[in-house]
Amino acid sequence: MSDLITLAQAKAQLRITDTDSDTELADLIMAASAIVVGYLKTEAAATYTAATVPAHIRTSVLLVLASLYEDREGANDPIGPAVQSLLMRDRDPALV
DSSP states (O other): OOOSSOHHHHHHHHTOOSSTTHHHHHHHHHHHHHHHHHHHTOTGGGGOOTTTSOHHHHHHHHHHHHHHHHOTTOOSOSSOHHHHHHHTTTOOTTOO
């Protein structure tokens, strides 16, 4: 599975301009991408790249990334209502 957003997109979403947290952000990008692909439960989702991912899925990854970044203790589910709404039409709910 490929990262679904670039470091530049992540930094723009989080309003980060320095390079101090680039390594941490790279890990969060990977985690956010995996969370969204796992939520979708489709083979097609696993084939997307940052260059080919549909805009609504990219937006979902950015929202999950922001949630992971702001809630570092993991107290809240990063798949909130906005992400669910964006992904609902692409998700395969039959798969567990």
